[in-house]
Every structure is written in structure tokens, then in C-alpha cells.
Amino acid sequence: MNIGAHYNYWVAIFLMMTGFYVVITHGNLIKKLIGLNLFTTSVFILYISLAKVRGGTAPIIAPGIEVYSNPLPHVLILTAIVVGVATTAVGLALALLIYDRYGTLEEEEIRLKDDSL
């Protein structure tokens, strides 16, 4: 069992779980969205780690280079990053509207206001 062989995957899992923890324990909506971002980024790291080939180089064809890393995960993640920020923006817009209506971003206070209606 070589530690270097799986270190990337483990850190990706650690980051994913940190994001998960942030999402489920923190009541602040913005903090939750940042936690969700941590979660997404950990998936990106996992995919890019899978694409790496030992001794390979960036997948741009150049004379004299034989080994390239796998370009397919790069494509998937490249688009996922931009889609990710677009969906985060939708989440933030919803948070702004919630703040307008309730005057707070804390989940507990929002729930209390809902109950008192």
C-alpha cells in the first residue's frame, strides 16, 4: 500500500467531506453555498487526478512528446467550472431575495419567522 498512490483521492474525499460538514452544520446561507463550492471543487480535483498519466504532459500536441495526460476529464471539468459559478450565482440571487423578505440569512431565524406567521 503506497501512500503517494492514493493521496490525491483521499484529499479529494477529505475536502468533499469538509464541504459536506459545512453544508449540514452551518445555518448561514452564504456559508452553505461556500461549503457547496468546496464540495464541487473536490469532485473537480478527483476527476483531474484520474486524468493524470505518470510522465505525461499537458494534452497539447507538440513534436517530440509521446505521452499526454487524458484530455477527456479536462473537458468535462472545464465546462463544469463555468456551469458551477453560474449555478452558484442563482443560489446567491435566491439568498438575496430571502434576505429581502426575512431580513436575515440564518436558517434558524428564517424558520422562527415562518412559524410565527
Next chain:
Amino acid sequence: MELIIDITLLTFLGLTALAINRIDKLFCVIMLSGIYSLLCASLFVTMDAVDVAFTEAAVGTGIATVLLLSTIGATETEQRSAPRRPLFALLVVCATGAILVYGTMDMPAFGDPNAPIHQHVAPRYVQQSQQEVGSDNIVTSILSSYRGFDTLGETVVIFTAGLSVVGLIGFRGMQKFGDRQRAAGITRDEMEQHLVLRIVIKMFIPLILLFALYVQFHGDFGPGGGFQAGVIFASGFIFYTLMFGLDAAMRVVSPRTLSYIAALGVLLYGGVGIATMLMGGNYLDYDVLRHDPLHGQHLGIFLIELGVGTTVFSVMVLIFFAFSSRKGLRQ
């Protein structure tokens, strides 16, 4: 050496994530998440994913940070509640993590050239994309030619996200931002006193925009393409808005124009597909666009990257406008 850099960066990432979890001041958390993205981008470079690193650096450290900051600018800057049931959450997280780590035991080692992921379709992309598509950058070939359908889908998702944000926050309020400011008696921008910043930014903006155009049109040969160029172009605009005010930026390009440009990009992308069908090929089969398949591919990729670039640019700026137009609303 590469392994040491890799492990150091990953460890820093873990520490940053822990700090994000612990800190209550949202401003610090947002700055940390910017640092986190920058570390991620460096990590992607060491793992040969230059295109991805490019995008992450522009999106994560640039646009996401600015959007988060404008949100806390319009709401509140501190988390007031303590973590809820932290021990139970920790238990759940540890259990899930342990199962996932158990799952990695069967995975091929990091960088193993014989891993299943490198056996299926990837060798064809690496060996034949240059003859079939003619672009040096394999990522660009896959993004815009082999998997053009996916990219069309992603572009539509981004367009839809832009529509949703504008729909949620309101188009009219955004357009009337200047009137509201004048009504409130705010005619001068608070940044006007920072003379050095203003002049430096004036010098920087043309360079940023020029670089974005280079990234857009050089995507065939080096790292780059529509997604990155759109984001970089948008950050040039956001830079301008931060310094000279939203009102001035909206006079450069109005929200209405931006919404037309966003739709135009998606239409351009879809239109190329229709054009190829009318010329006798399949949807998004660029071979038929010109007499020579390679020239056809070149033209097709150029056009759809342009479509992606304009959509990404205008949606990002539109979202930013929507967020910053909230600032004057509550006062």
C-alpha cells in the same frame, strides 16, 4: 519533485477548507475561498490540466469572489449562529468519508498509465484528433468537435442560469439603477478619490481585454477557448465597474444589450449545427462546412467558440450587474 509540490498543495487545500469551516466572518471566508481556488488552479497545472487551471483561476478567484462579496455587501457580513449538532454531523461525515476511502482501495494508483480511464476512447483523441480535427490542443478538439453536443448543453445551462438570476432579481430595477442613485443624491462615486488605482486600472483594462481575445482565438493551439476568454473578458468589465461605478459601466454596455448578446451566442452555436444539417451533414458535423474537412472543422470550431465566448461573457457581466444593482436598493 512533482509529488512534493502535489502533496504540499493538497495539504494547503485541506487546511484552507478547515479554516473556511471555522471562521465566522464572512469576508474572511470569501477571501479564503478565493485562495482555495487559486491553490486548486496551481494543483491543476501540476496535473497537466492547463485549460482547467485557466478557467478555475479566472472563475474561482475572480468572478465567484466578486459575486460573493457583492452578496454580503447587500446583506450581512457575519455568521451569527453556532454550528448545529456538530458531533452528529461529524459522525455522519466521518462514516461517509470512511466508505469513500474504502472505495478508493480498488482504484488504480495515481498516474497509472494502464488505468481503465486511459484505455477506452482517450487514445483515439490523443492519436487522431490532429488528423481528424486539425487542432493542436486536444482539449479544444474534444470540447468543440467530438463532444460539441455536451458543450452546447453547457452553454444553454449558463444562459438559463443568467436568465434565472435576472428573473429573480429583476431587469427593470437593474436598468433604473442610475435613476435611483441620482434620486438619492449620489452623483459621485466613492472610488473617485483613489487616483492611483483609477489610472493603473485604466492602463490594465485594455491589456485584460486584449488577453481575453488572444485566449479566444488562440484556443486551437494553446490553452484557451471560449469559456476562459468569456470569463476573462467579463472580469475586465467587472474591474471597470468596481472602479468607475455601475452607472458608468451600464452606459458602456446596457443590460438589455447584454441579454441580446447572451442569446446571440447560443443562437450562433445552434445555428452552426443547423447550417451543417442544411449542407448535408449531421448536426454539428463541421466537415461539410467547407470543401476540405479540416478547413470545415477549423471554421466550425471558430464559430462555436465565438458563440460560447459571447454567451459566457454576457451572462457573467449580466449576473454581476444584477448583483451590484441591489446595493442602493435598501438604503
